[in-house]
Amino acid sequence: MTRPIAVVTGASSGIGRATARKLAAEGFEVVCAARRTERVEQLAAEIDGRAVTCDVTKADDVAALAAAAGDRVALLVANAGGAIGAEFIADADLSEWRAMYETNVLGVAATIQALLPALTAARGTIITIGSVAGMVAYEGGAGYCGVKAAVHSLMMSLRLELWDQPVRVCEIDPGMVASDEFSLVRFHGDAEKAANVYAGVRNPLTQEDVADCVAFAATCPEHVNIDQLVVRPRAQAAAHKLYREDA
Template sequence: MPLDDAPLDDMTPDATTADATTTAAGPRGRTAVVTGASSGIGAATARRLAADGFDVVLAARREDRIRALAEEVGGRAVVCDVTDDASVAALAREVGGCAVLVANAGGAVGMDAVVDADVEDWRWMYDVNVLGTLRVVKAFVPALVASGDGHVVVMSSTAGRIVYEGGGGYTAAKHGTTALAETLRLELLGQPVRVSEIAPGMVATEEFSTKRFHGDAEAAAKVYEGVAEPLVAEDVADCVSFVVTRPPHVDVDLLVVKPLAQAAQHRVHREG
């Protein structure tokens, strides 16, 4: 099962500008905003994009974490809660110009059957995964268009395409995230903004499953039990790096990435 924050002007990308800011190592001097950057996939993505040459803005709620990471990678830390309209608006104002938005903030809570579901858990998952993505997209699309070569990367999940028992709330939310990304791509047609969706399968990060099981580390560990090599956050960060460093005319719509041990949601090889 999968494990895992005004009308547009008619603009076209300026090829000369794009060529001048792109090198073999990646775009230089371009700003990339990563939400949910305090841990896991978000933190790994911030590190990777900084290494690629982006000016990275790390956005998350935990100020101590993002400030330490920003110092490490030479980026900027901005405290932001993607479930709060004012907080997202303040992030966009502080960042200003932006070429890449990685809408990574998200999460899962609970493994209850639908008939036993905690409505507040479902509400939280919808707010952070779907509405959180919506808020940051609305806030940053004007700047992405103005950049002449913008890119929205939506961090979804294989849960956004296939359901599984106990995952009703998370799969519903991630299906919503996928629908948002696909609709946004249609609506931005003709604008200089690419939209990519990254859909990871089984990823072992330090917090995702622990949060899902309400802090029960033993239950969280069982998710990966017997799986020799689940994905790690850096594997997903590699995928983000790949899609955002393609030439401006190349849009990777969807990149699904799973560990070798995972053939499908319910088909995972476990040793022993």
């Protein structure tokens, strides 16, 4: 039998990689898309999927991804994104804010635009990976909180715009996730700062936990739309209220 096609952006690491593996186990043929060619090729070989080198901020790459995915796409997981920097507004490097907006917002919008005809043809599902950071601000988070709030608005608008189309529009907003690269990238490779994010927190979310949420939303009956799924570790009562055992 022909497997339904799922496209996962940002599949070279973290939540994207875990999601590709989970969807493959659920029976999807996964198109693994990311900038790092060697990594997505290795992942695609592991899960019997396909690899596409794609920087979602480049129009030609996104067009090539849509062409490679084909004319019927059952699922798009627009995951490519991330945080850069945690400085206060007074000290922020605005070029980092622009880079975050390009990937997290414009990259998501461009990917949806390119794949929407194929998603409509397949009565498909669009899932974005947002963040609880898009729901509440915190010190040093203005740039990242801002782009994730923009993603939330994008998805709310899209759901209204596609109200008469056979396409589901879903948003998954994780809290603290112990990712292999997220905090390391955010703190410009400073491993100590990255590790301190999780210090004293028993059982933060794993990348696989979020992948499970993606699979749940993607495999619900066709008439069921998970508009927004907020998922946090039990230790995180809210974005700003976190229990640390050594605190």
